[in-house]
Amino acid sequence: MWSDNRIPVQSTPAHDHPIKRHHSARYYAHRVKENLTTRVSKLICAIFLFLLFLVGLLTFILWLSLRPHRPRFHIEEFSIPALAHAGGFENAEIIYNLTTRNVNQNIGVYYDSMQMTVFYEDQSIGGKPLLFPFYQEPKNTTVIAGPLGGASLTVTNQRWEQFLAARGRGEVVFRVEVTSIIRFKISTWNSKHHRMHANCPAGVGPDGLILPIYRDKRCPVYFS
Ligand SMILES: *[C@@H]1O[C@H](CO)[C@@H](O)[C@H](O)[C@H]1NC(C)=O
Ligand SMILES: *[C@@H]1O[C@H](CO)[C@@H](O)[C@H](O)[C@H]1NC(C)=O
Numbered sequence: 001m002w003s004d005n006r007i008p009v010q011s012t013p014a015h016d017h018p019i020k021r022h023h024s025a026r027y028y029a030h031r032v033k034e035n036l037t038t039r040v041s042k043l044i045c046a047i048f049l050f051l052l053f054l055v056g057l058l059t060f061i062l063w064l065s066l067r068p069h070r071p072r073f074h075i076e077e078f079s080i081p082a083l084a085h086a087g088g089f090e091n092a093e094i095i096y097n098l099t100t101r102n103v104n105q106n107i108g109v110y111y112d113s114m115q116m117t118v119f120y121e122d123q124s125i126g127g128k129p130l131l132f133p134f135y136q137e138p139k140n141t142t143v144i145a146g147p148l149g150g151a152s153l154t155v156t157n158q159r160w161e162q163f164l165a166a167r168g169r170g171e172v173v174f175r176v177e178v179t180s181i182i183r184f185k186i187s188t189w190n191s192k193h194h195r196m197h198a199n200c201p202a203g204v205g206p207d208g209l210i211l212p213i214y215r216d217k218r219c220p221v222y223f224s
Contacts, residue, residue: 068184068191071109071136072101073198073219075176075210077145083167083208089160093149094118094126098178098200098219101141108185109136112193118148119175120163126153130178135185144178171211173203176219195224 077097082089096116102109111134117127130144155163166172178198184191200219203211 066107066186068107068186069103070196070221070223071182072103073178073200073221074099074101075200075202075214075217075219078174078176078200078202078204078210078214080163080172080204080208083163083172083204084206089155089157089163091149092153092155092160093147094153095147096176097143097145098176098198099141099143100136100178100198102136102138104138104184106138106186108138110134110183110185110190111136112181112183114144114178114180116144116148117177117179118153119177120159120172122175125155125159125174128152167206171203171205173201176200176202178219197222197224 075096075098077095079095080092081095082092111131113133114130115127116130118125126148128148131142134142136142163172176199178200180196180198181193182196183193198219198221200217201214203214205211
């Protein structure tokens with residue numbers, strides 16, 4: 001044990017200031033004690049650092065497993081039957097069906113409010129509040145479906161002409177945006193409110209029905 005830790009009697013090149021010979025016994029006893037103290041404090045330091053590392057690792061693993069995932073939105077259906085006829089748009093209606101899935105294993109989602117807006121060339125052509133406040137269990141898929149028409153749809157004559165022109169070129173591309181205020185429920189703890197946006201492109205063909213390439217697509221989701 002002591003063999004590798006002998007008291008240096010002679011100066012070695014490693015020392016900054018060479019040790020003079022002919023020291024008293026008390027001097028050497030003091031150095032042994034000093035040496036021991038350094039070793040003990042080094043050991044305590046090492047144990048402390050290791051514990052710190054362990055706590056950090058556990059926190060990281062916990063965070064990875066508890067970290068909430070954002071809900072997943074898909075667009076299943078979107079159509080404007082009135083587009084199939086050359087006639088007017090007075091009774092035009094959008095039929096929509098979106099789904100939102102809570103992909104989390106143990107985390108619930110409160111939707112405190114939800115608003116849908118439909119855009120054409122980045123200008124709103126209508127919208128309405130959706131659902132009532134609801135709580136979504138882990139792994140649950142909720143359907144958001146219905147018609148959007150009447151006062152909720154604000155299409156002008158001029159805009160309808162633009163739709164018809166686009167229809168003539170093969171597709172009319174809309175964008176459905178669903179803005180929700182959500183909270184995550186982790187065990188008994190509720191997170192703060194987050195404003196979440198899901199953006200779904202929806203192109204309809206000349207028959208007024210959603211084109212296959214837009215159907216059942218996952219919509220990008222971001223927070224603001
Ligand atoms: C909406 O789409 C989902 C998934 O395809 C389907 O299960 C559901 O029946 C549809 N709901 C309506 C009202 O169309
Ligand atoms: C998801 O939750 C809603 C509301 O609680 C419920 O009506 C629906 O049946 C659930 N869906 C599934 C797939 O469990």
